[in-house]
Amino acid sequence: MSLSKRQVAYLNKIIGTAQKMLATAHLEASKTGARAGAPTRRRRSAAEAEKMRADILAKRAKGVAATKLAEKYGVSTAYIYMIK
Structure with a gap:
């Protein structure tokens, strides 16, 4: 051929x-992951998630910005507002 x-x-x-x-x-x-330099994602246990939710609610009641909480916990700001 x-x-x-x-x-x-x-x-x-x-x-x-x-x-x-x-x-x-x-x-x-x-460059794996959606954001460069972002922390690696991991699944939280139910107990860890509940503790995080309670902490977020307490800090939001004190007036902490949602963006700061989102950065601290590695979640989106939409998730922070959804917890309300």
Whole structure:
């Protein structure tokens, strides 16, 4: 089976693209997660979640900003407002 010049050029382009992807794969692996520098996500136990909810309610009653609480606990501000 012989390939035309156009087919050979197309295959060379595919090979070049694959080599670039492999060369930069380690960069993509270091950027896992939605936000760069964000803490890793973990599942809380029911007891931990209830303690966190109670703490959030107490601090919100004292006037602590939702954004500060969201950063502290690693949750969204929408979750903080939902707890109310």
